[in-house]
Amino acid sequence: MALTIVDRPEPRSEQELVAACIAGDAAAQRALFRREYDRVHATVYRLLGSNRDCDDLVQETFVAAFRGLARFRGDAKLSTWIDRIAVRVVFAYIRARRGAPISLDVVGEVEAGGGPAEDRAQAREGLRRLYAALAELPAEARVAFALYAIDGRTVPEVAALIGTTVVTAKLRIWRARRRLHARVAHDPILGELVREVKS
C-alpha cells in the first residue's frame, strides 16, 4: 500500500493565518514568516546597507510581530503593519548606535550586472560612501530617504511606515537629499549614485 505524506493544510485567508498564529500554531507562524520574510529582510538590509546585525533585527521584528499580533486589528494590510514594526526596530537600532563607525567591510552589493569589474568596484565604493553619508544624518531623515530612494517606497508609503504625514515624509527625504548633494560636490563616485534621486 502506498503511503502518501501530505502537508498540513495552511490556513486559507490572512485572517485565519493570524488567528492560528495568535493561538500558538507553530506551522502557521512559519507560514507567515516565510510569506513576509523576503520583504522584511530586504527592507532592513537596504535601510542598513549591511548584513551585520541584519538577522538579529529581522528576528526582533518577527518576534515583536508575533507577540503583538493579537493587537493587529486589520486597519492596514498585515504586510504594512509588519513593515512598520521593522522600521521601528531599525530606528531603535540606529539611535542606539549613533556615533558608532560604519562597518567598511560588509556594505551592500550593487545590483548584479554584467559590467566590467572596475565598474562594479566603483559602484560598490559608491554604496559604501552613500551609507557612510547616511550614517551621519538624523535617524528620521536617514530612514525616510532609504525607504524612498533605496527600498523603492512611494512617499505616501514612507509616511505610513514612519508614522508621519506625507508632507513631513517629503521634507525628511528632501533634507537627506540636500545633505547628500552637498557631499556629492566633492565626491564624484557618490554623485554617480545619488544624482538621479529627486523627491
Place this chain on the structure above:
Amino acid sequence: MTLIEVAVPASEARRARVEDAVIAQVATLRAADRADAAVIEPRSHMRLVLGLALAGAAAAAAIVVFVATRGEHEPGVVAQSSPSLVVTPVGGSSRFTVGDAVVDAGPDTSVEVRTDPGGAVTLALARGSVDCDVAPRGDRPPFRVIAGDVTVEVVGTRFTVARTPAVRVDVARGKVKVIGPTGTAFVAAGESWPVAVAEVPAPPPAPPSHPVPVAAPVHPAPSPQATFDEAQRLRATDPAKAERLYRALAADRGVWAALALYDLADMQAAARPDDALREVGDLMRRFPDAANIEDAAWLRIDILRKAGRRDQARRAAADYLRRFPSGTYIDQAARVAEP
C-alpha cells in the same frame, strides 16, 4: 521605482536560521508567560513548603525552598523539556547548576529552568533575580534568561538579571545580548541594561523589634563575593569606598582578586587612564589564566583608544587578535587595529 539599486543577498540557510530562532523565541516567551501565571497562582502552597523547610533548617541562610520537576515522559515519546521550578524565600537564596552554568537565585525569586533536548537552557524569571556564571557559548548550546518581554542571551560569561518588576541586567564579565521591546543591545562587562535605569536604594535595615540578646552576635568576616558585591553596589554612590574594597580583594589571590582588578580598572578608565592601565597590567600579569583575561585585554585597548594613544591601542588590538582569534571583541579590536 527604486532610485538606487542595492542587491539584497539571499540565503536559504540564513532564512531558515532566523525562522527557527523566531519560532523558538516566540515559543519560549509564551512558555514564560505561562510560567508567570503558574508561579503566581499556587503561591500559598509554596509558602507551606517553605515553612516546613525553614523548620528543618533553621540556621541555614540559603535554602532551596521548592524544586518541582514537571517533565512529562510518555512511552515512545522523546522527552521534551523538563522544567523545574526554583523558588526562594524572602531573605534566602539558592545556588544550583544547569549544564555548565552556576546560577545563584536571589531572595524572593521564582525561576523556571527548562532544558531542551539539544541542551539549550532557558531560565524564565517570574520575579526576583538570578546571577549566572556561564562559560562563553562558542559551540555550546544557547543559554538565555527571559524576564517578561526581555530576553538575555549569553555570549559569555557572568551576569545578573533582576525582575523587581522592572527588568535589569548587570554584566560582571564577558558580554550578553539583551532583546527587549525597544530593541537589541549588547551589554558588556561592567555595563547595565537598561542604560539609564535608576539605582534602587538598598532597603534600610529593619529596626530591632526585641531587646538585644544577652550574647553578642558573632559577625563572620564577609566572603570575597559579598565584598565584591558590596564594592559593585558602592561604585555609583561611594567610589572611594568601592575602590578600597576592590583593593582589599585585589591584594588576595584567586578569582575575586582578578574580578576586583578588572572592576578597579573599569572604574578608573575615564578619569585616571594611567591608573586603570596599571590595574589591567597587574591583572594580566598576575592572572594570565583568569576567566576575565579576554575582557581585560579588550579593556586595555579601550582605555588606550579613549586616551588618544592610537599607536599603543593599535598594537594592543593586534595583540588581542593574535591571542583571541575567536574572541568576544574581535570586531571592535579589528577596527582599532586597522592602520
